[in-house]
Amino acid sequence: MPKVFYTDADGVVRAIDGEVGDTVMELAVRNGVPGIVAECGGACVCATCHVYVRADFGDRLPPMDEQEDDMLDGAAAPRRPESRLSCQLTLTAELDGLSVTTPATQL
Amino acid sequence: MSGILIVGGGQAAVQLAASLREYGVDRPIRLVGAESWQPYQRPPLSKAFLAGRAQPGDLLLRSMDFYHANDIDLVAGERVVDIRLGACGGVAETDSGQRYAFDQLALTTGGGPRRLAVDGARLDGVHYLRDVADALRLRADLPGRESVVVIGGGFVGLEAAATLRAQGLTTTVVEAADRLLARVVAPVVSDFYRSAHQRRGIDVRLGTSVEAITGDRGRVTGVRLADGTTVPADLVLVGIGMVAHTDLATRIGLDCRGGIVVDEYARTGHPSVVAAGDCTATRLPGAGLVRLESVQHATDQARVAAASLAGRLQPYRATPWFWSEQGDLMLQMAGLVTGHDRVVVRAGPDPERFCVLYYRRGRLLAGHAVNRPADYLAVRQALSRGASIPPDLAADLNTPLKQIPTEPVPCT
Numbered sequence: 001m002p003k004v005f006y007t008d009a010d011g012v013v014r015a016i017d018g019e020v021g022d023t024v025m026e027l028a029v030r031n032g033v034p035g036i037v038a039e040c041g042g043a044c045v046c047a048t049c050h051v052y053v054r055a056d057f058g059d060r061l062p063p064m065d066e067q068e069d070d071m072l073d074g075a076a077a078p079r080r081p082e083s084r085l086s087c088q089l090t091l092t093a094e095l096d097g098l099s100v101t102t103p104a105t106q107l
Numbered sequence: 108m109s110g111i112l113i114v115g116g117g118q119a120a121v122q123l124a125a126s127l128r129e130y131g132v133d134r135p136i137r138l139v140g141a142e143s144w145q146p147y148q149r150p151p152l153s154k155a156f157l158a159g160r161a162q163p164g165d166l167l168l169r170s171m172d173f174y175h176a177n178d179i180d181l182v183a184g185e186r187v188v189d190i191r192l193g194a195c196g197g198v199a200e201t202d203s204g205q206r207y208a209f210d211q212l213a214l215t216t217g218g219g220p221r222r223l224a225v226d227g228a229r230l231d232g233v234h235y236l237r238d239v240a241d242a243l244r245l246r247a248d249l250p251g252r253e254s255v256v257v258i259g260g261g262f263v264g265l266e267a268a269a270t271l272r273a274q275g276l277t278t279t280v281v282e283a284a285d286r287l288l289a290r291v292v293a294p295v296v297s298d299f300y301r302s303a304h305q306r307r308g309i310d311v312r313l314g315t316s317v318e319a320i321t322g323d324r325g326r327v328t329g330v331r332l333a334d335g336t337t338v339p340a341d342l343v344l345v346g347i348g349m350v351a352h353t354d355l356a357t358r359i360g361l362d363c364r365g366g367i368v369v370d371e372y373a374r375t376g377h378p379s380v381v382a383a384g385d386c387t388a389t390r391l392p393g394a395g396l397v398r399l400e401s402v403q404h405a406t407d408q409a410r411v412a413a414a415s416l417a418g419r420l421q422p423y424r425a426t427p428w429f430w431s432e433q434g435d436l437m438l439q440m441a442g443l444v445t446g447h448d449r450v451v452v453r454a455g456p457d458p459e460r461f462c463v464l465y466y467r468r469g470r471l472l473a474g475h476a477v478n479r480p481a482d483y484l485a486v487r488q489a490l491s492r493g494a495s496i497p498p499d500l501a502a503d504l505n506t507p508l509k510q511i512p513t514e515p516v517p518c519t
């Protein structure tokens with residue numbers, strides 16, 4: 001069961017156990033983690049599930065496709081090199097311990 | 108317990124409850140929905156869910172923890188059948204005989220599928236697609252079926268047709284108008300979708316109305332068209348639009364015109380009652396009565412309605428946006444095309460990637476992008492800022508849309 005650490009903009013950390021195959025967005029929504037809105041439910045069309053992924057996980061993440069890359073430009077909070085849309089981050093065993101920070105705003 | 112009663116358990120209802128808490132409202136909130144499921148999202152019903160790639164639990168809008176943590180009393184599986192309204196507040200009664208008192212009321216009752224009124228419409232194998240129960244019924248009816256006729260070339264019909272075709276069914280789409288998605292997109296987009304679906308093996312019949320659904324021993328066998336031909340089918344899916352649920356609103360004397368009429372603050376004619384989502388017809392300054400059926404509209408209008416109930420009015424100013432996933436084709440739309448007098452097409456060598464921009468007197472109104480998310484975003488951001496993208500520059504594919512300096516919109 002891969003565990004994900006969500007840190008909100010105030011620095012509060014929540015650790016949630018997920019299943020392989022869940023996305024980081026789904027896990028957050030299912031467990032009521034604040035800071036992720038996910039208005040479109042995972043279709044990668046709204047950019048309201050923006051997270052900053054801790055840098056050392058970068059090379060274990062699934063690659064970013066053009067849809068995600070372009071939609072990230074529309075996120076409400078500033079885009080940074082470690083920005084991803086959490087609906088595109090599907091959990092694998094290798095991602096156990098993944099640490100993401102949610103931005104101050106998604107809208 | 109008095110407090111705020113939200114009738115309806117969909118996208119708008121959940122957002123309204125969540126926003127009330129965000130705005131610091133600490134009065135009791137009760138949400139009463141007719142469906143027996145916890146509130147869920149509908150968009151996947153014609154896409155991943157229909158394809159069998161998602162289960163009901165995957166669709167939930169929020170976890171049960173969310174309702175507990177926010178002290179939202181969620182009542183699922185009860186339909187409000189009557190409301191009595193006084194000068195301030197009232198009482199709602201459900202089909203199970205429960206009574207819920209309230210001092211403020213929010214109607215988020217959505218809508219139901221428009222029913223087809225032809226012979227054979229009640230045969231086994233004739234389906235609609237609005238809620239999980241419909242989708243589960245349709246899914247259960249798929250094994251062993253070989254052909255489907257989809258009646259209606261709107262978003263839900265086309266998405267479902269693409270999903271079913273990808274599962275190997277012989278698929279026919281029958282549309283009464285002379286093009287697909289006729290009410291919402293320009294002809295160039297309609298034509299694209301016709302060819303794109305044809306390329307994937309869907310038989311698209313335009314300008315064709317349905318005379319009857321034929322059957323044998325209670326089960327559908329085909330669809331008879333106005334020209335006398337019959338398309339054989341062992342499944343029929345009717346997707347001819349939605350009818351807003353306005354019966355309760357009418358009963359309590361609210362103005363309804365294809366939807367519950369609300370102003371830009373989501374207020375109805377009664378001071379204790381707001382409404383939001385698919386069930387509304389919104390009077391927007393300069394635009395008249397607008398009816399929108401989308402996740403964006405349901406959530407943004409719910410935020411506005413919550414603000415009104417919380418006593419801090421904020422007008423509805425959101426830029427409308429919508430998406431439709433038809434197989435591997437992602438359509439993203441921003442703005443409203445109503446009243447456009449010019450379209451500019453940004454297209455390159457790949458026929459399945461383009462963007463159409465809509466203008467009125469040189470001012471950007473809307474954009475529809477197929478597999479071009481960056482173009483969609485540029486249009487949406489320009490519209491949100493109240494700016495325009497000069498039409499003469501927009502067609503040049505070598506310049507990214509977002510790099511074209513936007514122009515302020517002249518006052519009209």
Ligand SMILES: Cc1cc2nc3c(=O)[nH]c(=O)nc-3n(C[C@H](O)[C@H](O)[C@H](O)COP(=O)(O)OP(=O)(O)OC[C@H]3O[C@@H](n4cnc5c(N)ncnc54)[C@H](O)[C@@H]3O)c2cc1C
Nearest residue numbers: 115116117118119141149150186187217384385400401402
């Ligand atoms: C198959 C399908 C695909 C879609 N795809 C997309 C898409 O890709 N993108 C997009 O933006 N939008 C899409 N939509 C539209 C989107 O789902 C709706 O706009 C949205 O669900 C509207 O939310 P709502 O809360 O206003 O209404 P609804 O979601 O319809 O919720 C209303 C709820 O109220 C309940 N209710 C009604 N009357 C009563 C009563 N008297 N008492 C108690 N409860 C009551 C109903 O049972 C229902 O559960 C799709 C819709 C469908 C059906």
